[in-house]
Amino acid sequence: MDIVKEVLDKQAKEAEKYKPINVVKHEEVKIDAGRLMISDPNVFSEEIKENTESYLLNLTRDNVQLLVNSIWELPTERLDEHIVVKLPKPSFALPRARKLPVPRAPTKWEQFAKDKGIVKRKKDKKVWDEELGKWVPTYGYQKYKAERDKDWVLEVPKNIDPMTDMFQKKKDLKNEKIAKNEISRMKNIARAQKVDMPRVGFVSEESASAKDLLVAATIAKASTASVGKFQASLPKEKTARGIGVRELIPGSQKRKRALNNAMEKSEQIEVVDKLLKKRPKIDVEKAVQIQKREDREEREKKPVEKKKKGGSKSKHAKKFTKKPKSGMGRAGNKKPAGRKRR
Amino acid sequence: MSLLRIQKPKTRKGKTALLEKEPKVIENIKNALILEGRKTSANIKDLLKDIATFKKPNCKVLTRNNDITPFEDQNPLEILANKSDCHLFAFGSHSKKRPDNVIMGRVYDNQILDMIEFGVKRYKSLQEFKNEKVNIMCKPCLVFNGDQWAKSDELRHIKSLLTDMFHVEDVETIRLQGIEHVISFTLSEDLTIMIRSYKMLLKKSGQKIPRIELEEIGPSMDLSIRRTKIASKDLYKLAHKKPAELRVTKKKNVTRDGLGNVKGRVHIDRQVVTKLQTRKMKGLKKTPEEKKAARKLKKAASKENSSFV
Known part of the structure; x- marks a missing residue:
């Protein structure tokens, strides 16, 4: 113990x-x-x-x-x-610095590929070129060298001008492709940010699709004062159809003609009915304003009568109920009086 | 991550810099913008300098005077903060009307979330305390004393703001010897915020947990609350919203006991006794005739189905 x-x-x-x-x-x-x-x-x-x-x-x-x-x-x-x-997660919450991230809206192609079930296949970085006998990059760095080696000579097709510079043509086509790609990139950005965009008719003759051309032709044809009624058409000519084609034709909305007599009759009757049934509209705001004005005029009249009755105790009629202050009488009095303090 | 902008970045470095400014799930630590107004006093200059020393790699100090009055027009300040990618700011100024003035605030989504104006009643800088200081970037312990902190919305905002201003990056693990700095915020009855900063000394206690002693290292200041601008409730709530990826969803039917064992509860449908597979025996096998009849029945059924279609 x-x-x-x-x-x-x-x-x-x-x-x-x-x-x-x-x-x-x-x-x-x-x-x-x-x-x-x-x-x-x-x-x-x-x-x-x-x-x-x-x-x-x-x-x-x-x-x-x-x-x-x-x-x-x-x-x-x-x-x-x-x-x-090991520290536990902090429990005292602090605000974030930026908004929550939102997933990027899919581009038009991505949406299309998803709907159709198209899966992106990964391409090899380099492919074997039989003609050159070596591995050539599929895209990007040093690709142009392989292209230059391969297309050192280009054939001019028989159907075009023999003096055409095919190399320049190739270059132009590529530039056009780049420009088209840029436009679709812009469109995708506009679509993602939900900005209204003016519709483009077609990009150019070479890169526009048949559908684009058809739409352009239909719109051009209908762009007359008579909405293309007197325009001659080719033997097997098609007109473009689809969402928004009609809206693009100027004046098409205005000229909805009645198809037969009965329809025309009903339309005319409708117009007459509308005119006959017309009632004056009441603009409440305006009515209130008028009422106010009348009231004010009445009020302004009355004190004059009173003055006559009551005689004149003082020569100067009191206009202001409050004592006038300095700086209050300035026209367009918006600024507070005094020195600007900070 | 996405970059929805008209002009594409030309270099990879530029692209990463832009992506760094996009909203993220796990955000970087907030940087502090430290700047002066039209005129500043010596006290305010010291205060801003001391804040900068504590915040060090996570701050940007502007050296020129700025003709800005945040409470009258907050736009120029927002622009400056966005430009330097800062989401906290400390703005010092000095005038006859508001002597020794410092405005602290936060930025959320390129807009000022809240800002509080403090009057510095008393200031003793870091340099005036002649003793050994703490290491830079060491995570400070934040101590909030007083029952007043939860009294009003404004005070709660101030507490949150001060925490945001003085806390250093959230970490998963911390070295025990690395905890050496203490900042205390005391809110007195007359709503003066007394901020003191101490160095922590670990003394022997005869047990595993050490005995704590404190030594003041500065800065020490008394702040009074002047004008305030706090966020609306909706915006404040929005700013606190957690991304779905980080939200913890409760797992059903799984529990953990105190010893760290996982216990699960499994729900099973009622057993179908008629279709139960018992021991296979030769005698119970179907004869060829029976098999044939079954096949025939199946065929007839499928034909009937197809005819309906």
Whole structure:
């Protein structure tokens, strides 16, 4: 028994050497270990007014001790000779810096491919060229060199001018392709941002599709004062149909002709009915304004009569009820008076 | 990530820089823009300098004077913040009407979310305390003292703003010896914010957890609240919205007990006893005649179906 007492005594003496690490609080403190943050909702004692600095130091010390006590209990790891502690996720929420990311709207091709179930196949970076007898890049860097080696001579077709520069033609075609691609990129951006875009008739003769050309021809033909009624047509000519073709033809909406006698009759009757049934519209705002004006005029008339009756006590009739202030009489009084203070 | 812009970036570096400014699921740490107004006092200059030292790699300090009054016209400040990609700002100024003035605020989605104007009543800079300081970029412990912090919406905003301003990057793990800086924010009865900064000393306690002692290293300041502009409730809520990818969805029927064991509950349909596979025996096998009859029946059924179609 003596030994036990001795050990306990020794431990007690050892403990006396050190200051305590436990802290007692009335109200529970809120600890956010993930953000190393502690909020202490306890009311201050009167001491804060006398020794502010020392009180703050002690108060903060106690709170930090509580925070440290909770952090030291978290699971630890050993990382390159250091003891690191795994912090939980912070619970005190802070606002974001930017909006939430939204997925990019699919391009027209992406949408089409998805509808049709077209899956993108990955091309090889280099392909074997039989003609040149070497590996040639499919696209990008050094592609043009292989192209140049391959097409060192170009044939001029019989049906065109023999003096045509085929190399220039090839270059132009490629540039056109790039331009077309750029336009569709712009269109995709506009579609994603929901901007109204003017419709493009067709890009050029060479890159436009048959459908584009047909639409252009139909619109051109109908762009007369009589909406193309007296325009001669070719033997097997087609007219473009589809969403929005009619809208593109100027004046097409105005001239909806009645098809037969009965329809025309009903249309005319409708017009006459409309005219006969017409009632005057009441513009409430205008009516209120008129009423107000009349009231005001009446009011302005009355005091003149009163004056006559009551005689004249003072020569100057009181116009202002309040004392006039400086700066209040300026025309277009919008600015506050006085020096501009910041 | 997407880049929906008319002009394509010409270099890869430019593209990455632009993508860095696009909204992200996990955001970078907010940078602080530190700038001065038309005129500043010595106190305010020191204060801005000290904030910059604490924020260091995550701040941008503008050295020239700016003819800006954020509470009258916040547009120029927004432009400056967007240009330097900062989402926090500290703006110092000094005038006869508002001496020793500092405005702290945040930017959300290229617009000012909230800004609070503080008057500096008393300031003692970092340099005036002659002692050893803490390492830069060490994560500080933030201590909020007082029951007033939750009293009004405005004060709650201020608490959030101060946390945003002084906290350093969220980390998953932290070195125990690396926790050495404490910033305390005390809100007194008369709504003065007393900010003190201490160095943490770990003393022996005879146990595993050390005894904490503090030593003031500065800066020390008393701030009074002047004008405020806080975000509307809707905007504030929107700014706090978490992306769906980061939201934790509760898993049904799976629980964890205190010992770290995973317990699951499995729901099974009622067993169909008639179709139960029992032991296979020769005697229970179908005879060829039976098989043939079954096939015939099946064929007839399929024919009938097709005729309906």
